[in-house]
Amino acid sequence: MSDKEQLIIFDTTLRDGEQSPGASMTREEKVRIAKALERLRVDVIEAGFPIASPGDFEAVKAVAAGVKDSTICGLTRALDRDIDRAGEALAGAESARIHTFIATSPIHMERKLRMSPDEVVAQAVHAVRRARRYTDDVEFSPEDAGRSERDFLCRILEAVIAAGARTVNIPDTVGYSVPYQFGDLIRTLIERVPNSDKAVFSVHCHNDLGLAAANSLAAVRNGARQVECTINGLGERAGNAALEEIVMAVRTRRDHFDCDTRLDTTQIVPCSRLVSGITGFAVQPNKAIVGANAFAHESGIHQDGVLKSRETYEIMRAQDVGWSENRIVLGKHSGRSAFRARLQDLGVSFASEEDLNAAFARFKDLADKKHEIFDEDLQALVTDTNLDATNERIKLVSLRVCSETGETPKAHLVLAVDGEEKPGISIGGGPVDATFRAIETIVASGTVLKLYSVNAITSGTDAQGEVTVRLEKGGRIINGQGADTDIVIASAKAYINACNKLLLPRERAHPRTGDV
The missing domain is CATH 3.20.20.70 (Aldolase class I)
Structure with missing residues (x-):
């Protein structure tokens, strides 16, 4: 300095x-x-x-x-x-x-x-x-x-x-x-x-x-x-x-x-x-410094200026705050060592071999679905693994959703609740609504959906979607997150994650006696 x-x-x-x-x-x-x-x-x-x-x-x-x-x-x-x-x-x-x-x-x-x-x-x-x-x-x-x-x-x-x-x-x-x-x-x-x-x-x-x-x-x-x-x-x-x-x-x-x-x-x-x-609080695209559009240029005049000299329209370098094209060359044939090494580069470590194995299994599943895997995919994957570890009383076993023009969407799913598989079926205004209603036929959470948000983790039509839901019950507000290349499955994961949190003992209440 x-x-x-x-x-x-x-x-x-x-x-x-x-x-x-x-x-x-x-x-x-x-x-x-x-x-x-x-x-x-x-x-x-x-x-x-x-x-x-x-x-x-x-x-x-x-x-x-x-x-x-x-x-x-x-x-x-x-x-x-x-x-x-x-x-x-x-x-x-x-x-x-x-x-x-x-x-x-x-x-x-x-x-x-x-x-x-x-x-x-x-x-x-x-x-x-x-x-x-x-x-x-x-x-x-x-x-x-x-x-x-x-x-x-x-x-x-x-x-x-x-x-x-x-x-x-x-x-x-x-x-x-x-x-x-x-x-x-x-x-x-x-x-x-x-x-x-x-x-x-x-x-x-x-x-x-x-x-x-x-x-x-x-x-x-x-x-x-x-x-x-x-x-x-x-x-x-x-x-x-x-x-x-x-x-x-x-x-x-x-x-x-x-x-x-x-x-x-x-x-x-x-x-x-x-x-x-x-x-689960998404960053708005036009947020200063860290928003997805913070260093993006749509205007032809701006694009021309940046191509000639970056300083014409950029007062900071994107690389200086951590924006880059960090892309890993890992695929379905990659091993645990390469997977672990890349996550360590991202500052992620595992408390046990079981946690590493769970994340690696998710990586293999993702590699079968996506041609290219980005660092953002890995970070979401690790977060998703940790969400499951939080509480596994409710698990998604299978999901099938029928949605076509002129027909009412219908969701068929199976959840494992405390190890017992239970089926649920419901219709809804759309595939996600039908899925949430089908989950509720089984868990009967009694909650009100206050927020539903979808964000693409990376670019491309095969990008993972990251879904956040916010449920409210009796003044208690719970966020749930889920990620998947299929938005409906990501939505189901997020809703189930929130329901699992509701089943946990209420660990802390935010103090309201004062705040700075």
Whole structure:
């Protein structure tokens, strides 16, 4: 970075990103994403909210044990039990951080906390001091800072820095700020807090008005040196500032920013695909940096310009963020060693030989259907294998769908439920609708279908289709994913995957006591 200051990238995909309805991740999935973030060279990974549930505690513990080159962080409220639980979860981390928060806006203090400003300051100071029992790296956030009074923010930030907070994070919790206002807030706080030079100022912006990245960058221009963000902008409500947008804006516009990150940007697209595949949240084609159309040119004028000189219409190189023609030369005659080696190149490893064998069997089946297999196919294949491993109480045994012009589509299928094969038949408005109705004749899930989404994993008519379904039952939202070269079969897999998740014990409920 030569003479430029470092901009710390704090990724909260595993915590705030997971709070998107339907985006819950298993412990194993969190570790896979954390490993990808480590390859991306993210500085701090917020792995979860350890007090939220036993499952979240175990996930943070697993990430802390498995990642060595990034600091692992756990979020806590300003409560002793939260902080102690986080300290326990992070005990195995090479580098650990505790991130504690308490609300500071008048409306939150009065109506939610029912505490006076003096009590809030005292609680914040106590929380920072308790967190320092476990680590010297403590971060403090005044929740809803965007709507807090500036004088009070100065007071509480001065107090927590004096108590030992090394990072103070200013969250725009409800996405209410606009760039010039938010940048001015950061500059004012740095200027007015007497001991501001003893801490790194950070920002955490939500995207309710579509301004999360702009607000974050305005803060950086005004002295913030940490940005909290997520892969693909995943997060509650409209999401968070997108990591890829922040990193590439700072790097591309070096003339406007006197800082840079240490990230390996070639890992951005692979990381984006992994998060999208695990959560089932597809990336829109026109999404900046990681969308399929981000470096595509349709206009003849644009195409002509790019062919003559790339810089005429491209401000970044596609290869710099991980776009490439990564194509593997593997087919149905390829062996396990070549298969394993390519997946290792993609950052995928297997916990056991059984997992490798299951993925390899799927690869062989896919090789019989597709002439060319791409890295994206392999990543979807591994994700599909892991989905099956999550819970196999319901399995698709066979499916036959009849659909022709002028006739009502009809689906015949057989499911294995706890080892017992059961047939189902139904008609529907289309082949997918008939298939879902046939599944319901057997499982009777009682759910409502809230989302059905199909995305092609690669190009070509033989491309695998990746299907996401979102089911809702009694306020619980579950995503299911499935991939296959046959869209109807992929749809059935996705629906069954969601039904299997519904049969699992509810491992965690997203905490609603507060959020940054």
